[in-house]
Amino acid sequence: MTRKIGVALLGLGNVGGGVIKLLEDNAAAILGRLGSRLEVRTVVVRDPDKAKRVVDVDRALLSTDVDAAVRRDDIEIVCELIGGTDQARTAVLAAIAAGKHVVTANKALLAEHGAEVFAAAERAGVDVYYEAAVCGGVPIIRVLREGLASDRVESLHAIVNGTSNYILTTMAETRRPFADILREAQDLGYAEADPTLDVSGGDAAHKLAILVGLCFGTTVDVNAIPREGIDMVDPIDLSYAEKFGYVIKPLVIARDHITAVEARVHPALIPANWLLADVAGAKNAVYVHSYALGPSMYYGAGAGMLPTAMAVVSDMIEIGRNIFARAAGAPRPHRPRPVEARPMVAIADVVTRYYLRFGVHDQPGVLGQLMTILGAHGISIAQVVQDGAPGRRDDDQPVWVVVLTHEAREGAVRDALAVIDALPIVAQPCRVIRIAG
Ligand SMILES: NC(=O)c1ccc[n+]([C@@H]2O[C@H](COP(=O)([O-])OP(=O)(O)OC[C@H]3O[C@@H](n4cnc5c(N)ncnc54)[C@H](OP(=O)(O)O)[C@@H]3O)[C@@H](O)[C@H]2O)c1
The missing domain is CATH 3.30.70.260 (ACT domain)
Structure with a gap:
């Protein structure tokens, strides 16, 4: 009989709905790759009677009790997709304490409480995977953790906030002011009703804090990362940038200074012939410079139901493989890199x-x-x-x-x-x- 891995889904919004859809649409491929089914056994939401959902699920699966869901004996993986930092932190720590592996897409949680979460996971001997937390569907976490495991990252330049990139791209195309484009993006559903976190650089700083940890094996205080939002860019700056052969992009930048790390979030002029200059609309990209490989770039959809769900389900598959490897007596396939504190360049x-x-x-x-x-x-x-x-x-x-x-x-x-x-x-x-x- 096919082995099944029990999953508790916390949250059935855009990403949670995408996870349900992907598990159904790609069931055969997932079974082929994992040799097992990922079976969602409970779905926790705020309001089970919500009239409109991204996908339909069996009403009997819905619950509002996070604590009970993460403790169930038939659950091996808890998938946190509720967002925010308070309830998500409580839920993730409760899941870890109950010996469950965790998948999360929550960059705010990891940027602010990552050290606590990873330390708890280490003590409990469980996995925490978070591919979707940075650049949605672009598998940059795997690249940094595994693809470049033998290399040494020297610097990273990235576009990690799709809303900001969409607004600056449209401003550059139309030369219309920031406020107009933002309003339009909100009407089209590309920007949140409260866009502060996106356009002020706060969301990008969360993602950068996670990337810095992976690249340089150090933790940074997300609140200490210098940041400027895209609201300071005027159409006239886009015109002058073009005159000089540049475009303006919402960047995050990190650089290894050996004894310290540099991390900053701000719009920047970049040469119009650089690969990152072609990253338009809501797309994300990460341009990494590493010692052995040299430059490499990773590009794709940084948000959206299926791209983000894809990253979440891939994490579940990896945890499933780890579960089987451990059951067969193999050593843990990976541990988080040692974390040492290093100061941030002022x-x-x-x-x-x-x-x-x-x-x-x-x-x-x-x-x-x-x-x-x-x-x-x-x-x-x-x-x-x-x-x-x-x-x-x-x-x-x-x-x-x-x-x-x-x-x-x-x-x-x-x-x-x-x-x-x-x-x-x-x-x-x-x-x-x-x-x-
Ligand atoms: N959307 C994206 O493209 C994207 C991309 C990358 C990462 N992420 C991250 O993925 C996570 C989820 O995002 P989302 O866009 O799917 O959010 P969303 O559409 O707002 O969905 C949130 C879901 O969580 C449920 N929920 C919220 N608080 C809860 C609580 N205290 N107890 C139980 N259920 C609760 C909601 O229940 P109700 O349905 O009953 O309201 C809803 O189903 C966030 O951390 C986000 O940053 C999202």
Whole structure:
């Protein structure tokens, strides 16, 4: 008789519904690869009487009792798809304490409580898998954990928030302002009713914290990751970026500094001929630079019902294989990498290139003043454009002076800008966007 693995599904929303659908649609393939069936034996929701669900499930499977579900004797894998950090943390820790393996898609949970969750799993001797927590269906966790296990990641640049990428892509195509595109994205269901976490960089910071742990074997305080949202990007910046041969993308960046790690979240100018520049719409991509492989890139759907469910079910299959391997007496196939605490590079010490857009009064000698102050702070200039924006010549409007710098220390740039922004010639504070790639 075919062995069955009992699964408790916590949550039947977009991802939970996708899991049910995928387990049905791909049942034969899953049986072939695992040699066993993954059988959902209970589905926990908030409201079992909810009129509209992503998929129909047998009413008898529905429950509202998380605690009872994770303790059931016939459950081997608990799949946490309720989201949030409070109830999800309680549920996951209860499942681990009951000796169940866990699959979760919850980046917020792992970014904020990952150390606690993994330590509990280690003590209990159970697996915690989370492929869907970063970039949805793109199997980047497996790549970093297994594909590059013999390599050493030096740096990572990634687009991990589909909503931000969709908005910036549409802004670049239409040159319409951020607020308009965001409203449109909400109407189309591409952005949440409360989009703060997506557009402010908070969601991306959660994912970056997880990636940093995998890449560099260290934990970072997610709240300490410097972040800027895409709401600071103006269509005029997209026009200037294009003039200089760049596009603007919502990036997360991580770099190994051996004794410290660099991690930051912000929109960045990247060269228009770089692979990441072609990652459009809501797609995600991770560009990794590692010692042995060199550059490699992983691209695909970072969200959505079936792409995300695919990652969740693949995790269940891997846990199923681990269960069988252990039953056969094989050693544990993997343990989390040793975690050592390393400090984060302060944003003032980050060295990168900058796009600076100065809004100044149209007076003689302005350019000279700007260059003198930048030079005095050790910031050298790669390119300058003065008021190149099409159709602008209005005495009330500032003149734009746009500067691309060579590499400079962020602290020096901020000091120079504090001096410049206080000058009488300045009509509005300088817009700063970092350059990457
Ligand atoms: N959506 C995506 O594309 C995507 C991509 C990657 C990762 N994720 C992650 O996947 C997780 C789930 O996302 P989702 O989009 O599927 O969310 P969702 O559509 O809002 O569904 C959440 C589900 O959890 C249930 N639930 C919420 N709180 C509960 C509680 N305290 N007790 C019992 N059930 C509870 C809800 O029950 P009711 O149905 O009764 O309301 C609902 O079925 C989140 O951590 C999210 O960050 C999502």
